[in-house]
Amino acid sequence: MANSEFDTIAAISTPAGEGGISIIRISGSDALQVANQLVKDRDLTKVASHTINYGHIIDPETQEEVDEVMVSVMLAPKTYTKEDVVEINCHGGLLATNRTLQLVLSHGARLAEPGEFTKRAFLNGRLDLSQAEAVMDLIRAKTDQSMQVALNQLDGDLSRLIKKLRQDILDVLAQVEVNIDYPEYDAVEEMTSQMLKEKATEVRQHLVALLQSAKQGKVLRDGLATAIIGRPNVGKSSLLNTLLHEDKAIVTSVAGTTRDVIEEYVNVNGVPLRLIDTAGIRKTDDQVEKIGVERSRQALNAADLVLLLIDASRELTGEDQQLLTATEKKSRIVILNKTDLPTKVDANQLKAMLGDTPLIKTSITDHTGVDQLGETIAHLFFNQGIESHQGDVMVTNARHIGLLHQAKEALDDVLKGLADGMPVDLVQIDMTRCWDLLGEITGDSYQDELLDQLFSQFCLGK
Ligand code: GDP
Ligand code: ZN
Structure with missing residues (x-):
């Protein structure tokens, strides 16, 4: 142009x-x-x-x-x-x-x-379309990690993979096209179906992996929704302030639609946390001992990660127990705080109750255990809950995710059609649809290009 x-x-x-x-x-x-x-x-x-x-x-x-x-x-x-x-x-x-x-x-x-x-x-x-979108993401990137994902995409990692998958599909389609010209040979039909099945299965695996990466990608871009909970006076505000203070690169404090909702972003050991219901935590201080389990429950529902605080200087209460039970199924870290004071909680007993849940001992006022908390959060995020895809192609863009879903569905149709013994030229339509959808990710044009390529490769001299 x-x-x-x-x-x-x-x-x-x-x-x-x-x-x-x-x-x-x-x-x-x-x-x-x-x-x-x-x-x-x-x-x-x-x-x-x-x-x-x-x-x-x-x-x-x-x-x-x-x-x-x-x-x-x-x-x-x-x-x-x-x-x-x-x-x-x-x-x-x-x-x-x-x-x-x-x-x-x-x-x-x-x-x-x-x-x-x-x-x-x-x-x-x-730039191709996915690269152009990467630029947009880069502008919005909140942490080093999400910056890296956007940079890789800008570099064309995603485009390269998608282009390769499309080329693979195209090769098969071209082969199918040729074989359709020889309907008299049953063996050819058989071979063509087999080929389609293998390729559809292989491409589908790539798409599934990309869609899995999308989940982590979204977290990197939007932050891991994190709730700090615990009964009044355990040190929630203190922890919040410590986290906010530690983070040298706080990006935003976004006031939400309701006056009450404030979301704050912190970067803890490379993991972007979106701290939810921090307004609730701050309010507690004015209202002394008022906010309890109910409020915490609401924050809990929305949370990807729960930081549950327990006061080591007091006996475990029924409220602590309720919160422990309520968070059982969540990705959580239990923080035994105020360990600088004479301890009334038996850490070993608590640990036995918790099973796999990490237990971190802290004194937020003395600033002990806070680094270990950061490391534990990073470990949970990168090594457990959601695997690290560093260096891999990662999808973060909603449009791309939508198209990948549809492309995968098209391949499901291909495989189902083949299993049901549908004629190859009908199955081919779904395979072509997959090719089109992937092309929309990179902004490549479709149908015409497909025909051109097929023509130039196989119809020569016919
Ligand atoms: P919240 O109600 O859960 O938000 O608790 P706060 O963060 O407001 O803390 C309640 C009180 O406990 C404050 O006086 C804090 O200074 C104090 N506190 C918080 N963490 C510690 C700690 O690790 N050790 C001690 N000794 N006091 C703490
Ligand atoms: Zn507080």
Whole structure:
């Protein structure tokens, strides 16, 4: 697709209000010309591509100086969008950046829609669809781990696998097509069915593995829903504050729709935790001894992981027992807190009650056991509950997951059809559907391409 088909777009491409430098990105065939009208002391049309140039932004109407800038000039096609790209690094703070953007917009560029630079990279053939989506995920990534998944995807891991699976399917379909031309041979029909069955089974296994990875992928992106529970005064708020404080890279505190719901994200040993019902925990402090089992139960239902605190300096109460029972089936860690005080809970007895559940002894006030808690959480997440897929292809995108499900169903139909002795040319339709659906993940076109390929491979000279 030629650059000229697109108008020139611009936007601030650094997060609003952060850092000393903001970058305005301009992309399109007029990018250079737009910027050149605004930059004093440099003729940008004369500078070499992929250079950074010092200069000043001036308002051409008033000759007023707006900002001191560095201007990157990158000519097509070796740019993010494959179009001419100019990036203006503004130094003068938010106000100057906004004024500069306004000037860019009043001199030939239009404000880019969200994701439009990436969309262009896709339309101009630089990224395929799953890679473009990976960029979106990257922007939203909350932890190092999810960043890595998005980076792998951007790198094309998923695309490569999907493309390989599609090619495998295509080879079989082509073979089927050839064999259908010789219906007089029963042996050929037999062979074709066998081939379809083997390939469908094999591809299906890959899809199932990808769908399994999706579960962990989702967690990496959204955080592991974690409930901190325990009866009043065991140290829930203290633990919450410790976790929040430890995490040097807290990403967000999102206020939900109801005033009460606050979700906080922390990164514990590489595991993103989404702490649920933290408002409930904070409220406890004002209401002294009021919030009990009922509230905890609600948080429990929504939780992927439960951190259940028990006060080591008090005898186990009925309330502790109820919470232990209520969490039996959950992925949980029991934390015996306040171990700095004289102990009234028999840790061995508790351990015997817990079976496989990890028991961690802490003193949150003395900061002992907190590191071990982090390690235990990471161990649960990466080695047990959900396996680690580090380095493997991982699917995190809802659209991809949906398509993978449908593709798997198409293969189920293939296998069922074959088992029921359906004619091969009908079974072939489901196999083709699987191929189409996988193609939608990478944004490849379907039917026509299938026909073209079949034609070029097998119908030559016929
Ligand atoms: P919550 O009601 O479960 O949220 O409990 P808090 O976190 O509000 O703690 C209740 C009280 O126990 C506070 O005075 C804390 O300082 C104290 N506390 C929390 N953890 C420990 C601990 O490990 N050792 C001791 N000695 N006191 C603790
Ligand atoms: Zn509290």
